[in-house]
Amino acid sequence: MHNLLTGSDLLIIMLSGFFMILFAGAYTLLYGLGKITKKSKYIKISYIFAIAQFTAALMMITPDFLDPFWKYIIMFSACAYLFIPQGMWWVVHTSHTYWERQENNKDV
């Protein structure tokens, strides 16, 4: 934290942080909706938010103010948010189908 901070740097970092998570959520929501309703339109729109999320993260690290360590953390989470929807979908879907099959076998 050695670099000097200006008012506009602060605004940029805070607002981009806000939008980064907000867009990550929007991406996840739309991706999930697209999958569940089987409408690829939602999934396509969701990728716009994925890009927006990543862009917000890049904006966060543009001012000189943050040290490299922090910039890495931010970019690491930005990458993680890119794959959360797919990853979580896989987890939830796999466990649902697995357990539903178990339940059905029991009923027979």
Place this chain on the structure above:
Amino acid sequence: MTKQGLYESQKLGLWYMVAGLILFGAQNLFGLLIAYQYINPDFLFGLLDFNIGRILHINAMVVWLLLGFIGAIYWFLPIETGRETVGIKLGKLAFFVLVAAVTVVVLVYLFIQIGPGNQISLWFINEGREYIEAPRWADIGIVVVVLIFLYNVIATVIASKRLTGIMGVLIVDLVALAGLYLAGMFYTVNISVDQYFWWWVIHLWVEATWEVLIGCIMALSLMYVLKTPRKIVEGWLYLEVFLVFGTGILGLGHHYFWIGTPEYWLGIGGFFSALEPLPLVAMIIHAIYDAGAHKLRTVNRPALFWIFAQAFGNFFGAGVWGFMQTLPQINMYSHGTQLAASHGHMAFFGAYVATNIAVAYIMVQKLRDPEEKYVFDSKLWKWAYVLMIIGIVGMVGALMVAGFAQTEIERAVGGSGWQAYIDAQLHPWMAEAMWWRLGFGFIFFIGYILLIIDLLTIGKNKEELEVLPEAEVSHA
């Protein structure tokens, strides 16, 4: 069992929820009072000062949320274990002791507003730790009540010889939650040490043990509302516990930036709490999947919609609003501004108030429609739902604008001087926001009133209800 087919434990759960919801009303009234005092500081000055109203507002919040959680557990416990709760008489006694103690504490706050900072005050008036200000005698009482509650839960599970995954997680979590409370009970003369342990209670409650607790309550609720199979909610719960504890425990460090704790907390706190939104984003997928997989077919619409509100509210309040101010480089400027209050309102409402309301609707259905023959629904709950959400979002938005103005004008540009402080306070973004907060607070309060009316009336008139298709009537 009672005439509605309720276990005694469920009756007790209901009492807890009723007591909680009444206290929620008191919380809101004090909120409106102190919001008005922000605008007109002379109002009731000397009679009911801001600091007292604030104490009552936030302590009522903590207590009512806990009452609701405990109520939810007494409610679901017999369903999970298939038997009446062990030691239920003692549990009921504890309830009355707790309600009496809370009443006395509130009266003392109201009647003795000023006094010396000595041992007598600490034991009998106020222990002086924000959010958990109960004097020490009441603290000890609370510990006893919680021990009885833990005994009820653990003894029932043992007696039933059936430990489900959810109950296993729940018991471990409750023991941790109760144990943490003790950390907030020891007076030390060193304010850094005092704050250090105080945050164990506050942060490790709301960002670790409470999150897991509502994870359990949500799992139980989903099994009821959507009939989601147990294995699925349990698998999900384990993952959630792993992610929430993994990031939330050391995320504690985001409160150790400026209180005199060693510098390494800047790195630890910033790192882990920056990752805290990850599980909250992941939960969105879970909510959508479950809702979609069942095509929104539910036995209880208001409960289901409050469960959605929970998934999204938790993400917004804790995830988006928390992350925005959690890096030490940012927090150095935003610390203690209205941004903290903005985040606090959104997160507590989204994560915890929504949970309790969902459970309240589940309880009411059992009272009015014990056989689950109907889809539980009404017109009024939608109004309450919308008004409460608009109210809270409006308040949070206003506070966020004010917080940005403070962070920018007072801190970043003005360098935190006295004049800079005054400039920020007088800035329209700050001054007008306080009016907006009050206005939206009223909207929230109207929503609360409608919620209570709805809880008292929903499902009474069976003709208004949709009959559940025969095939879907619960087999349980």
